Amino acid sequence: MGPYGVETLPPGVVDVPAAPAACRAALVERDRFEWRPADGGDPAALTEEFLLGHGLAVDDLTRPAGHDPAGPCGAALYVSAAAGAAMAGAPSGAANPVATLPEVAVVVYGHARPPRPPRRTEPGRWWVGPWRDSWTPGEHADAVQAVRAAIGRGDVYQVNVVGHAAADYTGDPRPALARLAGLPGARYGGTLHGAGWAIGCASPETLVEVTAGRVVTRPIKGTRPATDAGRRELLASAKERAEHIMIVDLERNDLARLARTGSVRVDELFAVRRWCDLWQAESTVSAQLADGIGLAALLRAVCPGGSVTGAPKRAALELIAAVEPVGRGAGMGALGWVGPGRLDLGLTIRTAAADGDRLHGWAGGGITWDSDPAAEVAEAAAKAAPVRALLAG
Template identity: 40%
Template sequence: MREPHVREIICLEPSALALRLKGQRHLTLLESVMRSEHLGRYSFLACNPKATLEVNAGRTFLDGVPQAGTALAVIDRLLAQNRQRHVPGLPPFQGGLAGYIAYDFGRSLEPHARIPAFAPLCPDLMLHHFDCVAGFDHMQERAWIVSETEERAEELEELLARPPRPAGSHAIPGWQSNFARADYEKAIARAIEYILAGDIFQANITQTFSAPVPEGFDPLAFYRVLRLKNPATFSAFLDYGAVQVASSSPERLLSCEEGRVEARPIKGTRRRDADPSRDASLIADLAASRKDRAENVMIVDLLRNDLSRVAKPGTVRVPVLCGLETYANVHHLVSVVTGELKDGCGMGDLIGAAFPGGSITGAPKIRAMEIIAEIEQAPRGVYCGSIGYLGFNGRSDLNIAIRTAQFSGQVARVQGGGGITARSQPPAEYEESLTKIRRVMEAFQP
C-alpha cells in the first residue's frame, strides 16, 4: 500500500486558487460553498491528471486505449491497483479518480431498458487519475497538498503561487426552453397518466433551457458568480476541454468510507421568501405536505432496494426520514439511507446499483427512465448524473448534478424539473422547475 507525500500550504479560497490554474489540463474543483462540519467541511482542487478514463459511444478508454470489460470493472481495477494509505486528520480525498458520470451512462447499466441512444452532449463518463490533490478543511482553515511524489507536490504548489489568470464575462443572454409552458404542462399530465395507469409511482420530468455561448464567456467566471448566488454543499467546476460544468448541487448521491455507505435523497421543495413570516409558512407547508412526504418516502424505498443489492443483510437503515434542510433559494425534505458493503463489493458495484440516483429518475427506476426519455426526447448529459471523487484511500463522495450548467458545442444548457406523482398539479410543477434554477439563471445576468 502506497504512502502519500503531504505538505501543508496556505489556506486560501479554493475558487480563487482555481483562477491560477486556468489553462491547466482537466481543471477540477470540488467545493463545499455552504459550509458545515458534517456536509460542507472540505473542498478539493486538482489538474494535470496522470491518466483519464472515458466512456464514449459505449466503449471505455484509458488515455485513449480501449479497455476490456465494463467501465465499472475498470474503475474497480484502478482503485485496487493504486491503493494508498489514508492519512488521518486530512481532507478525505487524497488522490484517486475524480470527474463526472453523465446521467446517460445509466443507459449502459440497464441494456434491456427501452431508452433511445440520443446524440450525446458529452462523453458518458470522464474520470481523471489525480496523483496530486490540494485539499481544504474549512473548519480548521488549513490546506494541504497530498501527492504520490514530492516533485508533483512542488509542481502544484508552484502553479498555485502564480498570479490569477484574467477572468472573462459570466453573462449569457437569449435563453430558450425546449418546452413552451403549455407543452411542459402537457408533459407533466402525460407522466401523471402513466402513474394512474400503474406503470410507475413517480417520474422526474425536466425542461432544458439553452443559449449560444457568446464570445468572451468564461465558465469559471460564471461559476464564481454561481457559488455566491447559490452556495451549496456539493458544488463543482470542471474544465475538460470540449465540456465545462458548473454545479451548485445540495444533494449527495452517495458517499463511502471503507465500506460504510450513505445516500441523501432530496424530494420535496419550497421556495425561500425574504419575509421571515412567509418563509416560516412555506416551511410549515412543506413539512405538512402529504404529497411531498410521499414523494420522498417512495425514493427512500427505491434507494433501500438499490443499496440492498450490494449491502450486507440487515445493514440498510434510514436514520433520517424527511428531514428539513434550508438552502439559499429553497427548502428541501432530505432523507438519509445508510448501509455496509458486502465483502467483495467495490465502488463499481455500488455505482452500478445506485446510479442514476432515484430522486432524479423516479420509481420503479427502469420504467421511469424509459418514460423520461419518451417525454423529454433528449439526453441530459452531466445534469442528473454525478460529480465527485473515488479515492485510492477507500473514501469516495459523489453528488447528484442538479442546479448545474453545462457548456459543450458552443451551447450553454441549464435543466430543471421535479418529481411527478399522482397528486401533482401541472401548473405548480412548471413553477417549481423555474424556482429550482432561478439562482443559476440569475448568475448569467450581467
C-alpha cells in the same frame, strides 16, 4: 472561445466537488478516461479498471486505505444520467444536447511538489444571451399528464420529469461555472473541464458516499419557497411526504443490493433544509457494505439516482426516455471524488454545462398522481432561476 481541456489549463487549484481540501492547491492531472456510447463496453467496469490501473483500490470499497502523499491522491468522477441508465440496462433517452460532453469522465490526480501557486486570471468579456427552453410550458405540462396517466394505469408510482434549456455565450465559461459553487447550500459546488466541455455544479444532494465501509445516500424530494409559510406548507403536505417516502424506499432497496444483511437503516427522515430561495426535504439512508463490493457494483446499484428517476426505477427510466425530448446531458448524473478509503459523489442537480457555443441547464421535479402540471412547471423554473442568474454574472 470554447472551454479548454484540463490538461491545457494554466496551473491552479483543482475545484472538483468533494476533492480533499488540504490537497487542492497541490493536485496535478496524471491521466484521464472518457467514455461515450460509441466506444462500447460496460462503463462501470471500464471506470473501475482504469482506476485500478492507477493504483486506486476500488475493487473492494470496504478495504482500509490511507492517503499516500507519494501516490495518487484520487480521481474526479463524472457519470451522466445516460451512462447510469446504461449501467442499469435501461434506455438512455434522447441525445445529449452537449455533443462534446462524454457520458463518463475520470481524471486521476497526483501531488505536485512543491505545491503550485494559485492561478492568476485576467477578467475577460462575458455575455450570456437569453435562455431558450427545449419545450414550451404546455409541452412540459403534457409530459406531466403523460406520467399521471402512466401512474393511473399502474405502470409507475412516481417519475421525475426534467427539461433542458440553452443560452448562447461569449467569453470563457469556466469562471461563470465556478461561481455556482458559491450558491448557499451547494454541498457539491465545483467544476470539471475537458476538451470542448465544462461542467459547473451547485448540488446540495449526496448521491452516494462511502467511508470506512459505510455507504450513505441523502435523497432530496419536496420543494417550497424559502419562507415561513413555505416551510409550514412543505411539512404539512401529504403529497410531498408521500413522494419523498417512496424515494426513500427506493434508495433503501438500492443500498440493500450492496449491503450486509440487515444493515440498511433510515437515519433521518424528511428533514427540511434550505437551498438558495427554496426549502427542500432531505432524508439520510445508510448501510454497511458487504465484503468485496467494488466501484462498478456500486455505480450499477445507485445510478442514476432514485430522486431524479422514480419508482420502480427501470419503468421510470423507460417512461423518461419516452417523454423527454432532449437528453439530460450533465444534469441528473453524478460528480465528485474517489480516493483511498473514500468516495463522495453528488447528484448533478442545479448543474450547468458548456460546449464551445452554448450554456446548458436542466431542471424538473417528481410527478405523482396528485401533481398539478402548472405547479410542476413553476417549480422547475424556480430551481433553474438561481443558476441562470449566477451564470449571467
